[in-house]
Amino acid sequence: MAVARTRILGVGRALPERIVTNDDLSKVIETTDEWIQQRTGIRQRRHIGSDCGATDLGKLAAEDALQKAGVDVAQIDLVIFATLSPDIDWPSCAGLLAHKLGTRSIPAFDVKNQCSGFIYSLACADAMIRGGRARHALVVGGEIHSSGLDLTTRGREVGVIFGDGAGAIVLGPSDDPERGLLSTHLHAEGKFAEKLWLEAAASRNRPRLKPEDLGGDNPAAFPRMQGKFVFKHAVTRFPEVIREALEFNGLGIADLDLLIPHQANLRINQFVAAGLELDESKVVNNIDRYGNTTAASIPIALHEAIQDGRVQPGQIVCLAAFGAGFTWASALLRW
Ligand code: UT7
Numbered sequence: 046m047a048v049a050r051t052r053i054l055g056v057g058r059a060l061p062e063r064i065v066t067n068d069d070l071s072k073v074i075e076t077t078d079e080w081i082q083q084r085t086g087i088r089q090r091r092h093i094g095s096d097c098g099a100t101d102l103g104k105l106a107a108e109d110a111l112q113k114a115g116v117d118v119a120q121i122d123l124v125i126f127a128t129l130s131p132d133i134d135w136p137s138c139a140g141l142l143a144h145k146l147g148t149r150s151i152p153a154f155d156v157k158n159q160c161s162g163f164i165y166s167l168a169c170a171d172a173m174i175r176g177g178r179a180r181h182a183l184v185v186g187g188e189i190h191s192s193g194l195d196l197t198t199r200g201r202e203v204g205v206i207f208g209d210g211a212g213a214i215v216l217g218p219s220d221d222p223e224r225g226l227l228s229t230h231l232h233a234e235g236k237f238a239e240k241l242w243l244e245a246a247a248s249r250n251r252p253r254l255k256p257e258d259l260g261g262d263n264p265a266a267f268p269r270m271q272g273k274f275v276f277k278h279a280v281t282r283f284p285e286v287i288r289e290a291l292e293f294n295g296l297g298i299a300d301l302d303l304l305i306p307h308q309a310n311l312r313i314n315q316f317v318a319a320g321l322e323l324d325e326s327k328v329v330n331n332i333d334r335y336g337n338t339t340a341a342s343i344p345i346a347l348h349e350a351i352q353d354g355r356v357q358p359g360q361i362v363c364l365a366a367f368g369a370g371f372t373w374a375s376a377l378l379r380w
Pocket of ligand 1: 075081084201205271272273275276279308310339367368369
């Protein structure tokens with residue numbers, strides 16, 4: 046049965062216990078705590094120390110979300126997993142996770158859309174529930190970056206930023222037509238793919254993986270970024286897509302109670318808040334503790350905001366992301 050509006054019924058998260066401080070990194074990379082804090086706002090991130098896939102953390106986050114939602118795994122009709130660091134290249138993390146959780150043979154697929162992956166996944170789940178294809182969906186963002194970073198001075202621009210983590214939500218029908226997900230807005234601009242990317246293993250190369258890729262000496266085997274270029278686009282696209290969400294719903298910046306942006310750089314989020322004339326108390330930032338967890342950053346931050354009592358019923362909450370692709374997206378909710 047189709048439903049008019051969906052609502053986030055529960056939010057969960059999972060983070061590795063192992064904390065890696067900036068000082069820890071400065072022992073293996075030419076960097077300093079001062080540089081990292083000033084340029085990014087990051088003080089520490091979590092790195093899992095053992096063999097662990099994105100779905101291992103994702104499972105813990107999913108179980109937390111199911112418990113918070115009061116929804117049994119048997120009631121889940123759809124699993125979407127957002128990640129750029131899947132356990133294996135294919136098949137999908139969503140299928141692996143569904144198996145680990147013990148769902149029925151329901152639809153399960155991945156969204157590989159980097160920092161915007163969680164909002165893209167939310168949009169898919171929302172459309173499928175409203176279209177009557179599912180009643181309850183599990184949407185997970187999970188990343189294990191630490192096993193794939195160039196943690197040498199060559200890779201320091203990216204290596205110091207990323208952290209491991211997972212966040213999950215259960216999406217279901219809203220019992221109040223006034224509350225829930227109001228809209229999602231999704232964008233992509235593939236011409237800037239090379240500005241932030243991981244080139245190997247690539248089907249356009251023959252062979253896809255060269256021996257040097259496996260040895261770890263080839264920069265193409267690691268994520269690379271033109272940081273300043275990405276930064277400039279981020280501070281343009283974030284305000285655009287936040288305004289787009291508000292205007293679509295006949296609302297203005299003054300109506301926004303809480304902005305939960307992707308956590309790529311504290312300076313980006315401060316820049317965006319200042320440009321929108323949004324008080325910083327209305328912006329959720331936790332990059333200082335977790336770094337950039339890509340597809341997981343928004344559900345992790347949402348989880349934290351709920352725990353801290355910053356999200357209250359009836360409030361207008363905006364989720365917004367920008368990242369590799371380039372892709373950018375927003376979701377507006379009346380909580
Ligand atoms: O989540 C996906 C979206 N990602 C983003 O939105 C990230 C956007 N970009 C950024 O956040 C910033 O550009 C960075 C934090 C990545 C870099 O900050 P920046 O202020 O743009 O620094 P920069 O790249 O211009 O580098 C300045 C200097 C360079 O040295 P020279 O050429 O001036 O001698 C870098 O080599 O800082 C050097 N540098 C570092 N120094 C110490 C780069 N990384 C590091 C480091 N530690 N980790």
